Amino acid sequence: MSRSELSVSRWLEAHTDRGAGLTTLPRNAILTDIVGNGDYHLVITDLKLDNDTKSRLKVYKGTLMTHDQALSNTPNSVISFYADLNEPRIPVVGVACGSELFLYKNLKPFYKCKVPSCPLSEQESELWKTLMEKQDFNSEDIIKELKKIPFSLLSSRSQHILNLESPLKIEEYIRKYINSMPTKENVITCMSTIEKTTHDKYSVNCPIIGTEFGNIYILDPQNFSILHQANTCNVKATPFIIECSGLYDIEFRIIVACREGYICILRKGWLEGKSLIQITNDIVDMVLIPGDNFITVATADKGLHCYTKRGQKLWSATTTNSITCLCLVPLDHINMYMVAVGMKNGLIHLYHGRHLTDFTVAPDTPSVIVFGPVGQEENVMVIVTMGGTISFKILKRTADFSNRNHESVPVLQGKPLPLPKRSKLFLEQSLRERQSAVEIHQTFQQDLLRLRLTTARALVQNLSDQSGVGNEKENIKLSAQVLGLGPKFTVILTLENINPNKVLTGLSVTFHSNPIFYTLTTYIITVPLIPPSLSYKMETRVQETMSETSSETSVAELEPAGVKVIRVFVTRYDHPRPILAATINMPPTEFMV
Amino acid sequence: MGLFQKLVSFLGVGRKEVNVLVVGLNNSGKSTVVNNFKSDDDKVTDIVPTVGFSVERFQKQNLAFTAFDMSGHGRYRDLWEHYYKDCHGIIFVIDSSDRLRLVVVKEELDLLLQHPDICQKKIPILFFANKMDCKEALSSVKIAAALGLDKIMDKPWHISASNALTGEGLQEGVEWLTQQIRELLSVKN
Numbered sequence: 001m002s003r004s005e006l007s008v009s010r011w012l013e014a015h016t017d018r019g020a021g022l023t024t025l026p027r028n029a030i031l032t033d034i035v036g037n038g039d040y041h042l043v044i045t046d047l048k049l050d051n052d053t054k055s056r057l058k059v060y061k062g063t064l065m066t067h068d069q070a071l072s073n074t075p076n077s078v079i080s081f082y083a084d085l086n087e088p089r090i091p092v093v094g095v096a097c098g099s100e101l102f103l104y105k106n107l108k109p110f111y112k113c114k115v116p117s118c119p120l121s122e123q124e125s126e127l128w129k130t131l132m133e134k135q136d137f138n139s140e141d142i143i144k145e146l147k148k149i150p151f152s153l154l155s156s157r158s159q160h161i162l163n164l165e166s167p168l169k170i171e172e173y174i175r176k177y178i179n180s181m182p183t184k185e186n187v188i189t190c191m192s193t194i195e196k197t198t199h200d201k202y203s204v205n206c207p208i209i210g211t212e213f214g215n216i217y218i219l220d221p222q223n224f225s226i227l228h229q230a231n232t233c234n235v236k237a238t239p240f241i242i243e244c245s246g247l248y249d250i251e252f253r254i255i256v257a258c259r260e261g262y263i264c265i266l267r268k269g270w271l272e273g274k275s276l277i278q279i280t281n282d283i284v285d286m287v288l289i290p291g292d293n294f295i296t297v298a299t300a301d302k303g304l305h306c307y308t309k310r311g312q313k314l315w316s317a318t319t320t321n322s323i324t325c326l327c328l329v330p331l332d333h334i335n336m337y338m339v340a341v342g343m344k345n346g347l348i349h350l351y352h353g354r355h356l357t358d359f360t361v362a363p364d365t366p367s368v369i370v371f372g373p374v375g376q377e378e379n380v381m382v383i384v385t386m387g388g389t390i391s392f393k394i395l396k397r398t399a400d401f402s403n404r405n406h407e408s409v410p411v412l413q414g415k416p417l418p419l420p421k422r423s424k425l426f427l428e429q430s431l432r433e434r435q436s437a438v439e440i441h442q443t444f445q446q447d448l449l450r451l452r453l454t455t456a457r458a459l460v461q462n463l464s465d466q467s468g469v470g471n472e473k474e475n476i477k478l479s480a481q482v483l484g485l486g487p488k489f490t491v492i493l494t495l496e497n498i499n500p501n502k503v504l505t506g507l508s509v510t511f512h513s514n515p516i517f518y519t520l521t522t523y524i525i526t527v528p529l530i531p532p533s534l535s536y537k538m539e540t541r542v543q544e545t546m547s548e549t550s551s552e553t554s555v556a557e558l559e560p561a562g563v564k565v566i567r568v569f570v571t572r573y574d575h576p577r578p579i580l581a582a583t584i585n586m587p588p589t590e591f592m593v
Numbered sequence: 594m595g596l597f598q599k600l601v602s603f604l605g606v607g608r609k610e611v612n613v614l615v616v617g618l619n620n621s622g623k624s625t626v627v628n629n630f631k632s633d634d635d636k637v638t639d640i641v642p643t644v645g646f647s648v649e650r651f652q653k654q655n656l657a658f659t660a661f662d663m664s665g666h667g668r669y670r671d672l673w674e675h676y677y678k679d680c681h682g683i684i685f686v687i688d689s690s691d692r693l694r695l696v697v698v699k700e701e702l703d704l705l706l707q708h709p710d711i712c713q714k715k716i717p718i719l720f721f722a723n724k725m726d727c728k729e730a731l732s733s734v735k736i737a738a739a740l741g742l743d744k745i746m747d748k749p750w751h752i753s754a755s756n757a758l759t760g761e762g763l764q765e766g767v768e769w770l771t772q773q774i775r776e777l778l779s780v781k782n
């Protein structure tokens with residue numbers, strides 16, 4: 001793409017707030033019609049990673065933050081969906097914190113559901129049971145026992161004990177919790193939603209939850225009970241991005257990106273997902289392109305890869321900077337899907353398929369990009385950067401993404417030429433040609449002869465035309481003009497050099513006339529050099545001699561048609577043969593009475 | 594005959610008609626503004642988003658106005674330019690509380706001012722900084738600055754803050770527009 005093409009941006013810079021101080025991650029920002037009046041708001045989490053301050057849930061109406069509330073735990077992702085068909089249609093906002101999902105309507109929390117905790121390993125549960133019974137223990141022994149069990153399989157309580165330093169603290173900690181069994185929390189790692197029965201803007205959606213231990217839960221949108229439960233994969237895989245297509249009630253595909261580099265698929269009725277793609281590099285982000293269901297994956301090595309829904313690789317591209325996030329950019333008005341690729345240093349590239357079609361810039365590295373309606377505007381890109389800046393960009397109404405460059409790149413080769421089908425008209429025509437071949441041929445010959453005749457006539461007409469005589473060999477053209485009504489005339493001759501390369505030199509023009517009829521001011525004119533493609537004009541005055549007698553006696557001198565003439569010869573210096581000769585038919589003098 | 598005149602003659606409107614075009618983004622309050630100018634009998638109580646455009650007529654100081662209330666929705670904004678040729682004045686309504694879309698307003702205004710049917714004409718433009726009652730509303734001065742109105746040299750323009758729900762600020766603006774159109778018409782005759 002050339003620079004000039006990009007110089008006028010397709011994006012309007014609506015608002016940038018460098019002081020917003022937001023810290024967030026992909027899948028933590030959504031655009032939703034929060035009060036159900038068509039005024040889309042931005043709902044975003046503001047992460048506080050130190051222990052003392054709580055993370056917050058913030059809501060922006062247009063460019064202004066209108067709502068800010070504390071969250072009980074570090075949020076992981078935010079979703080919004082229509083839970084029912086009740087009017088007015090107000091979506092539910094879900095925020096996952098730890099192993100809990102908090103649900104809000106009209107910005108008020110109304111429900112909390114917890115992901116079922118995992119069963120303890122046998123050894124660990126045995127250990128705590130005996131502790132509960134005996135109420136007496138030796139910290140050293142307990143540490144020894146716990147160390148036998150793989151650390152990642154322990155409950156967070158046991159993990160905490162192993163992290164404590166002094167035996168005194170350990171004893172204190174155990175005493176505190178000795179009367180209850182520990183639980184193994186299944187932390188939510190990602191969320192998504194899937195349309196239940198219909199595909200439309202306001203259709204009811206089921207929330208989908210992915211957890212640290214590889215479980216995928218599909219929840220009922222109304223009572224949030226588990227509708228379906230499955231494992232991500234047959235190997236250990238921790239989901240961290242979920243994307244889906246299809247309808248829960250009919251047929252669906254859930255695509256799960258895992259931290260271990262697997263991209264797994266889960267379909268209706270399956271209790272365990274299958275690994276579809278395995279990527280050696282770390283997956284940064286993933287989006288599913290609606291329609292084709294192509295899977296676009298960004299990897300940590302500046303790679304952007306696209307796979308079919310069956311996992312075949314379609315293309316790969318290398319970006320200029322490391323990718324930090326992806327965002328689907330659906331342009332409904334031109335029926336096009338693009339992917340915004342946010343990169344280090346704030347560059348955002350927009351890909352349409354494998355083609356880089358546009359770019360825009362953020363103040364610094366984007367940590368999350370969302371695209372969709374904000375307020376009354378339909379196509380808004382909201383970018384939150386690592387530096388905490390929030391910026392709103394609006395796609396121009398006149399933005400044109402029809403790219404001429406695409407045509408030069410052959411996408412599919414070896415495809416047969418798109419020959420048109422044999423139409424009925426074509427068949428009829430060929431039948432007619434076979435049936436009456438003779439007539440068609442004769443008509444054609446007649447027309448051809450007529451054309452030749454017309455051409456010949458036009459040529460004769462042209463040759464007999466006095467206004468322009470030429471000599472093609474010498475590349476000169478002479479034309480004459482007679483001005484006046486008589487008895488005084490002016491003859492203007494134009495000699496044109498039609499050779500575009502050579503000059504004309506050494507020419508002279510001689511007039512010849514019967515002195516009985518005409519007297520001329522000049523009879524011989526020497527022509528100066530005529531440069532290529534230019535013409536030279538000369539004139540001579542003609543006086544008709546008006547003697548009665550002469551007109552009667554010299555009839556013989558008249559041309560056959562009975563008109564008086566002046567002849568013009570163009571000669572080359574010291575050549576006896578004129579290179580051009582012409583006859584000027586003089587008009588008869590109009591006598592005024 | 595332009596589309597505009599066709600419509601006017603179709604509606605059987607007399608010669609003293611003046612045509613004003615009411616434009617602005619969707620939800621800026623155009624239909625509410627126009628509704629306010631109509632006589633009490635014609636007023637509607639419920640204003641629904643305009644699809645395409647609607648034609649409204651009202652009287653002001655012996656001038657019979659035909660207002661073309663254009664839909665401001667993105668996909669209908671292409672329609673505006675078809676009415677530029679035959680209009681005597683433009684009312685541009687801005688939602689002064691919609692800070693996000695001020696750039697869109699500027700973009701649309703620039704497109705309007707650059708249009709061949711507008712850029713040569715000395716056509717008066719009245720801006721309503723509407724919804725001034727909203728608490729996030731920007732002042733008309735700030736809006737004029739954001740839109741770069743001071744750069745419009747060849748056309749008379751005027752901005753008034755308004756509240757189309759109560760009618761506040763509308764009279765002042767329309768009086769200015771009427772005066773401008775009257776002057777233009779008298780120069781022509």
Ligand SMILES: Nc1nc2c(ncn2[C@@H]2O[C@H](COP(=O)(O)OP(=O)(O)O)[C@@H](O)[C@H]2O)c(=O)[nH]1
Pocket residue numbers: 617618619620621622623624625626640641642643665686723724725726727755756757758759
């Ligand atoms: N607060 C307030 N609301 C207004 C004002 N003018 C219009 N509205 C509201 O804005 C909404 C859109 O108005 P409408 O006339 O349909 O806008 P249009 O799309 O430009 O024709 C309606 O709900 C109006 O009630 C105003 O001055 N103040």
Ligand SMILES: [Mg+2]
Pocket residue numbers: 623624625641642643662663664665
């Ligand atoms: Mg309207």
